[in-house]
Amino acid sequence: MTSSIEASAYLCGMMEKQVRVRFAPSPTGGLHLGGVRTALYNYLFAKKHGGTFILRIEDTDQGRYVEGAEQYIIDSLEWCGIGPDEGPHKGGSMGPYRQSERKERYLKHAEKLVADGVAYYAFDTTQELEEMREKFKSEQNPSPQYNASIRMEMKNSISLPPEEVEKLIIEGMPYVIRIKVPASTNVTLNDMIRGEVTFNTDQLDDKVLLKADGMPTYHLAVVVDDYEMKISHAFRGEEWLPSAPIHVLLWEYLGWKNDMPKWAHLPLILKPDGKGKLSKRDGDKLGFPVFAMDWKDPKTGETTKGFKKMGFLPEAFINMLALLGWNDGSNEEVADIVQLTERFTIERIHKGGAKFDFEKAKWFNGEWIKRSSDAYLLPLVKTILFEKGIQANDEKTLMLIGLVKERCQLLQDFHAQTSYFFESPKVIDSSSVKPKWDDKKNNFFTAWKKTIADLGEWTTEQIENSFKLDAGKHELKTGELQLPLRIMLVGGKFGPPVFEIAQNIGKEETIKRIEFGIKSINELS
């Protein structure tokens, strides 16, 4: 395995530039499923090719900046086991990794674009822009664009005489810098997933590159940073495809065309029901998480539940995500990060969006719980139990994990599956045994609890033997007595073999629960 990874890394290094990929979220809130998957594909690709995985924070929108979101993103990636090699928290040779800290660079490049005649200053106010859109709006064209056809009617350094432009700037009139998109030109880009995609520039508008506050928009920042950070392959969601030609144009205008990364526009993760891309609200509505970890909004104080808190193992979470939109063609679905890395290829990423299926996600988690060692699960299970008020020692917990883990899909299930080992059930499902309950059975349990009181050895075998012996004396089959016993000890129809449970909770507790059980069943009308 290692050798194939090294080999491809070697080949890549020989024939192409060093693989450097980046995950570039904006710190506006919790990290969404789709974001984690994008990060994961970046990670897998980087590791497979011996490359570098970079985290870049796209915080150019001051209005949307949310305190704590950056740290949350970092924590989430770490939890998933896909921590970046370079980033604001780790440093690196091509930082800074926060766009807000690279402000001057964008300005410099934007000015150069203006000087080269491929961008221009625009002085239109928000109101004027609205008026323009209102004026040109029609049934055929509900959202008019700021482009070659109306550029001359607006207030910018192309339509205005140079003296006027100079005057406005000196007066301190706020302005933005817009790209000057050529008219009627085809722009083609080669996407690794979709192949060639062509756009006509008449459909594009003169996107703002530099905002009035001096910050770049995404369009400028992504190009400048990808260039300066020597990004070789750029993964991003499909929602970016329509603006990709703007980026291609910019790579060209900035004179960096030969260094442009290879693009891969990832399919979207869709809502399980209905249509559209999955959003935080869908999770709230449908009862499953959308964020990796719990996210507390600092403004509203509201907490949105994440996969971690929901009881997911990170291994299962990324395993499930990796296969949502990609597969290696084999029938093996459960794979760890190393195996995923070996098998990952961009060619096998799907073109179509995938609906998220929470049931399948839980199945992955169940598989991972079953495959995890008891020792690995120990601290996680202890935390779950502790939160429910159960303080368990390691030895006992370890034993219980082994006993019940195949019955758990979520970490939380360990509580329901083990709580009766720590405390007697508060309520028992008497109604399940009541219909078949009679004096014979009543007498049996009354007698057997006395028998076990005198039992010398409290082993599973001894308990079971005495149970069978007494059953015979009462002319009853052990089979029909096991369910009542289970209900008395566990409270419900679940859990490992009954005699093991009896053995574990001890003689006294067993007798106590039988007494309570008999009483409950008899009292049930």
Add this chain to the structure above:
RNA sequence: GGCCCGUUGGUCAAUCGGUUAAGACGCCUCCCUUUCACGGAGGAAUGAGGGGUUCGAUUCCCCUACGGGCUACCA
């Protein structure tokens, strides 16, 4: 509205012109177990529609339909 992307069972999906169209989740039946699971054996369920190309199309092309994305001084 325009532009772009997409479309195999309920969901994730294999197939890279010739298959009885895999596999997984979920669902159903049975076995194991007189609990619940795990495990095992089965089952129901898929190529949006229409044209081409071809000896042969799920696979290639076109049209239609449907779905999605974008259309901000947000990313």
